[in-house]
Every structure is written in structure tokens, then in C-alpha cells.
Amino acid sequence: MQIEVQLFGAFRQFQPEPRLTLELPEGASVTDVRRALAAHAAAHWPRCPAGLLDATALASAEAVLDESAPAPTRLAVLPPVSGG
């Protein structure tokens, strides 16, 4: 299954496009997406600081996703927030 990932905040500086597509097996969980994203970061984002992904939430338009939940086909990558 293809998962469309939308990038925000600090993740926008690692590549020109604000989104990317990950290929995962059917039935993948949110944790699986996190692992695939970490592999993508290791391969393509040399400036991604250690620990940033660990502090990053994965979310739908409605809520931060539980790590064991099935992955939706579209999700957002939310680094630590700094509004206000």
C-alpha cells in the first residue's frame, strides 16, 4: 500500500517537496510508517538531527495517531510544536 506523508515544520527543510510517498505492506501500522520514515530519513535526509523522529507525532486530520493503529493512506508528520 502507498502512504502519502505530509511534512511540516523542520521536516520541510530536508527536501523541496512538502510530501513524499512510502510503500508499505498491506495492513501496516503507524509504527511501521514510523520505521519506514526513519529509513527514508537515514537514506535521504543527512541533516535530520538524531532524535527528531522520536519526538515526532504522526497524525490524521482529526487526531494524533496511536502507534499500534492501522496506518491510514494519508498522514501528517508533526515535529515538536512551537505555536504562539
Add this chain to the structure above:
Amino acid sequence: MDPKHYRHCAVVDIARQPLDTAAAIDFVSDEAHGGLAVFVGKVRRQSHGRAVLGIDYDLYQPLTLRQFERACATVLERYGPTLKLYVAHAYGSLKLGDLAVVVAAGSPHRDEAFRACRDLIEAVKHEAPIWKREHYVDGSSEWSEGCSLCYRGEQSPAPPAAHAHDCADHRH
């Protein structure tokens, strides 16, 4: 009355219009309210000792609005259903002195108004998917460090130590 009449949540493209403090006060005003509290966040000149030219704000709009609505619902439950609440955050490129966020609460008495306003701005800063990139006078720029949203999902357990994030620095 429709609950929507008691709260106004918005994100505003700074390129189209500035935030409006007077509109916030108007919204939370009511003949039954003797206390209004307003918090205004502006782009300041210094950040962690560095001179700032401006800030770009990025946000995930649908979830930001949903988090604003959730924060308002929590505050109404906590302090009373007749409070009126206003939350608006700007996005885009803000200059020094521009308004980044306006939060207001109207209540019969001042204590609930102050508390509601404080709770709302803390929720905006720590729970809404909003990010800022500061631009400095030396030409450099940086995304600000912030608070992790990990394990803030409604079905999530408490955060394990490995994911704990230090949000002790509430100056951000």
C-alpha cells in the same frame, strides 16, 4: 444557544489580513460578562539572545482547528458553559511586532476569564500543530524547538521515558 456562538476558532493567512484584537473583544463580550481577559502574542525582537527580523509560521490547518475546538470545549467544561472564547493564530511570514496569536475569554467574573484565557494559550502553544521558523538579522534562520505531540492521542497511554520531551522551557 448553539455552542458555536460561545467560541470562535480560526487560523488567519497574514498575507490576507492581520489578527484583530478588537474583533476578539467584541466576540467574547456579553451583557452577562463583567470580566474579559485577552492574551496577545507578538513577534519580538530577541529570541534566545539573537536579534530577530521575523517569523514564518507553518501549521497543519485541519488538526490545528480541531485542537482549538477541543481546548475550548475543555475550558467550557472546566469554567462554565456560558463563557465566550476566541482563539486565532496567524500563519505565513510575520514581521517584527506583528500579532501571531490572539486569545480572549469573557466570563461573568474575572477569575474564570483569566484562568480560561491562560488555559487556552497554553493549549495553543503545547497541543496545536503549529511551528515557527525564526529569521535573524545575520541572515540565518532556524525552526524553533518545541513540545512533542507524541502520545497525546486520545487512545494513547502515558509517554514512555524514551519519548519524553522536555517542555520545561516555557519561554518558547
